[in-house]
Amino acid sequence: MSIYNWLDKTVGVLGNGLYKHSPSLYNKLRPLTRSAKIFYIKFLQSDTIFLDLSGSGLCNRLKRLVSLMRFSDYFNKKLYVRWKKTFEAKCCFSDLFETELQLTSKLPKGIFSNVYISGWNFWILPSEVQGETVKINNNFFWKPIDHKYQNIPKVLQKEFLKYFNQLTPVKKLKDTIKKNSKKITKNTVGVHIRRGDFIKKYGPEMHADYKFMKAMDKLIQKNPKVNFFLATDSKDTEVLFKRRYGKKIFTYKKRSLNRNNKEGVQDALVDLLLLSKTNHIIGSHRSTFSEVAWWFGQCKAKVDIVGGKFKGK
Numbered sequence: 627m628s629i630y631n632w633l634d635k636t637v638g639v640l641g642n643g644l645y646k647h648s649p650s651l652y653n654k655l656r657p658l659t660r661s662a663k664i665f666y667i668k669f670l671q672s673d674t675i676f677l678d679l680s681g682s683g684l685c686n687r688l689k690r691l692v693s694l695m696r697f698s699d700y701f702n703k704k705l706y707v708r709w710k711k712t713f714e715a716k717c718c719f720s721d722l723f724e725t726e727l728q729l730t731s732k733l734p735k736g737i738f739s740n741v742y743i744s745g746w747n748f749w750i751l752p753s754e755v756q757g758e759t760v761k762i763n764n765n766f767f768w769k770p771i772d773h774k775y776q777n778i779p780k781v782l783q784k785e786f787l788k789y790f791n792q793l794t795p796v797k798k799l800k801d802t803i804k805k806n807s808k809k810i811t812k813n814t815v816g817v818h819i820r821r822g823d824f825i826k827k828y829g830p831e832m833h834a835d836y837k838f839m840k841a842m843d844k845l846i847q848k849n850p851k852v853n854f855f856l857a858t859d860s861k862d863t864e865v866l867f868k869r870r871y872g873k874k875i876f877t878y879k880k881r882s883l884n885r886n887n888k889e890g891v892q893d894a895l896v897d898l899l900l901l902s903k904t905n906h907i908i909g910s911h912r913s914t915f916s917e918v919a920w921w922f923g924q925c926k927a928k929v930d931i932v933g934g935k936f937k938g939k
Contacts, residue, residue, distance in 0.1 A: 675703045676733050676741040680710035683885065684894055685914035686746040687715060689772075692789040693749035694742060700751075706730045717891035724796050746914055747772050750782065773917055775929045783925045790921050795899065799892060803899050806878050813851045816904030816927070817842065819867075820913045821860035833910050835866060837932045841908050842871070855904055857897040857915075859883050898922065908932060
């Protein structure tokens with residue numbers, strides 16, 4: 627295990643205990659651990675970075691990938707990526723994107739190996755958000771950009787978009803997206819309803835159907851011409867919403883909802899990029915799928931999140 631991965635895991639375990647014991651001390655130390663990770667990349671490594679993208683779903687992988695693509699440029703290091711097929715995303719990178727990456731199946735070992743693991747969060751430099759550590763009631767808080775949408779500084783939106791825009795889908799998927807996007811107009815609102823493991827993880831109430839319906843019904847009252855593109859990983863949810871909204875809602879007809887096969891992951895990417903073409907997204911709280919769709923849409927869509935506190939501007 628590399629020093630970085632040891633630090634990452636140790637800080638996570640110790641941090642949970644420290645937070646329970648002393649939240650104020652935890653919040654003071656958290657920015658320092660982040661800075662230590664950046665220092666490790668910048669000063670203690672060779673001219674290469676290895677990113678191990680396994681054990682996470684499609685959008686988690688993409689967030690970590692663009693972060694490391696950006697870091698490799700910033701620190702002038704070559705990036706090698708292991709995109710491993712796992713049950714969360716059993717599909718090769720080349721089945722999804724035509725973007726050229728230095729892919730590898732082997733990773734270096736040892737305490738000083740420069741291997742970084744996949745995760746759900748973006749990586750930013752400690753100095754990149756103005757007032758990176760802000761003082762509130764004598765406590766310091768780290769300010770990440772995950773799930774912040776329009777509240778992310780414009781300079782960082784522009785910076786990360788350079789790397790999202792390098793991820794070009796393969797021609798087959800690009801053609802499918804182009805064909806299905808003809809239905810999307812200025813009156814189309816994208817709705818992403820996350821099911822699957824989220825029900826088990828957060829319970830049924832966080833993303834309950836009635837919450838999405840309430841948000842959609844309000845939009846219909848404001849604009850009778852509105853229609854909806856629904857992206858979901860649940861056939862039951864799709865049937866329920868089509869029954870309620872009829873011709874006002876449409877979906878992409880997927881070959882599979884199972885992320886444990888290539889077709890399922892490819893269809894998820896098509897759903898993601900179709901969602902990104904809407905100018906208003908009703909998304910699911912804590913879902914990186916809703917978040918990454920907003921990024922692929924060039925950070926332009928208004929966003930309302932169901933199940934959380936974020937309110938779009």
